[in-house]
Amino acid sequence: MLFSAFPAFLLASLASVARAQYPDPGACSGYCFTHDPAVVKRADGKYFRFSTLDLIGISTADSLAGPWTQSGSVIQGASIINMDGNTVLWAPDVSYIRGIYYCLYSVSTSGSQTSAIGYATSTTLESGSWTDQGIIVTSTSSSPYNAIDGNIVNGTGDNEWYIQWGSYWNNIYQARVAIDGEYVFRSGNEHQIGYEPSGSHQMEGAFIWKRDSLWYQFLSRGICCTYDPDTDPIDQVYHITVCRSDNPAGPYVDQDGVACTDGGGTIVLASHGNVYAPGGQGVFTDDVYGDVLYYHYLDLSVGVAYSQSKFGWNVINWVDGWPTLV
Template sequence: MMLFGALLSVLLTSLDSVRAQYPVSVQAQYPDPGACSGECFTHDPAVIKRADGKYFRFSTLDLIGISTADNLAGPWTRSGSVIQGASVIDIAGKDVLWAPDVVYIRGNYYCFYSVSVSSSHNSAIGYAISTTLESGSWSDQGAVVTSNSNSPYNAIDSNIVNGTGDNEWYIQWGSYWNNIYQSRASLDGKYVFRSGNEHQIAYEPSGNHKMEGAFIWKRDTTWYLFLSKGICCTYDPATDPIDQVYHITVCKSSNPAGPYVDKNGVACTNGGGTTVLASHGNIYAPGGQGVFHDDAHGDVLYYHYLDKSVGVNYNQSKFGWNVLKWVDGWPTV
């Protein structure tokens, strides 16, 4: 018994030493991203799995770059772009497109994309359609949402979600300014139209309103609004407050049009948002997220992140993913 007590004392002393080195506030709260091999650069990814089991990943830049793999962990291979040459939307940024969102609806894949330049309010959300997802198969259809200096929102970072019926759709978008807006959307064959009920669904009232990248995931009779909050996309880990860089939050609602609230009941239109994933260890500034259901893994949260052991420049953004679990009606990685 005395020997056991001595061993326990040594163990506790060693544990206290570890805790002193790694205070609770900086100990890893989250799992590291799932594995990625091959072409792992991405920013604001969109991931979808075709019926034949092939994964497609779409990314900001290069006219919405496409990478494919037979496994979510890779190896990923670059296979081309959605748009060839430039978007038909004739504004600045038409040849360097942002923030894709890809969804399959009634036989067609729709790829929504953003046209803008950094810090500009003169922006647009366009879309292209395909029946196969492959590079070279996409038909550019032009703009769905536009913004200018008189708009309360910035028309970037779009996402579309199904409502309560087969023909009920909602499109959401926005960044900084007055943050996230939503309207009804109508789909008629290959055509997408905004169809009214435009309203704000999320807003960060403090600072310069660092919130963007809305993505709504429907699960049973609840809609989950995932957001990227914080500083993006130029970083200095030596001076950036760690809790103020990009991280992923969520609010939920029983109505696709809101109101959305976080786990503490705080309205998403008043800065609410329960953190799902944030910086930890060398994993830095995760964001640009989305969710899809994978028959191999279940519900998957995907995103981009930076690895501080490699660097935090924009072109060092990596593809990250984690399986989502649902605990008491809330997602956790």
């Protein structure tokens, strides 16, 4: 309202300044389609990128910038979870724990709350090496949450692990899990750690990253995944926010002290220039670049169809304990 008397050219200039705070994604060559990516760098220096669709598609490269090459999928044929959607899997999250890689995946259909988070295990990451282990979390129409977008994080000790999940409904929940060899067991302490109280509760894709003695909850907020740039308000499409806590179980707050369970979240990355609707994020530490935020986004110069989602990444610069991108 305060800007209503400003000239149009000045408003445009202010908007340009606001957009300029976000850097463009790092380079990507080769096979760059991805949605809700997970990125891991194996000890031999080979990068693996996992993606929604193709039963969790796997791409590999010798550099984070590519060229990326398709190399198969995590699951072969269908998930062992007997539920609608078990042949088109979503939202991988890959962790390396005591010599084993764990790939979480989601089974659901668009708009449904009948969902499950399953997982598979491997010691190599390669396509064909994964064993489908089945369910960790499920939801139904009577659940307060939707069991998709799973993520595992370490707590304060070697045997303290948490799983977080959720999308829309009452948003983000967390519970303790026990990890014993190839087996992951949900072990209680279920509670909400993120919630957008307004509108249709557009918050999902929680990814918690442990750094030193703090835990950072990165979230995808806003409209996803069908877009019309001519009518969708630019500040209401997918973007990435963060809250943090000194306890893995929360409470999480943003840089202004607003609780993540009350709509809080400091924006890390949003639409700017031709970069549109970034989200589906995660973080990993690279021995070349340091901490890296990865995500998918759309390029307005190409199009906004789901199949045009691209792989994006930026190095994280930590300023006063908060992530900024370079």
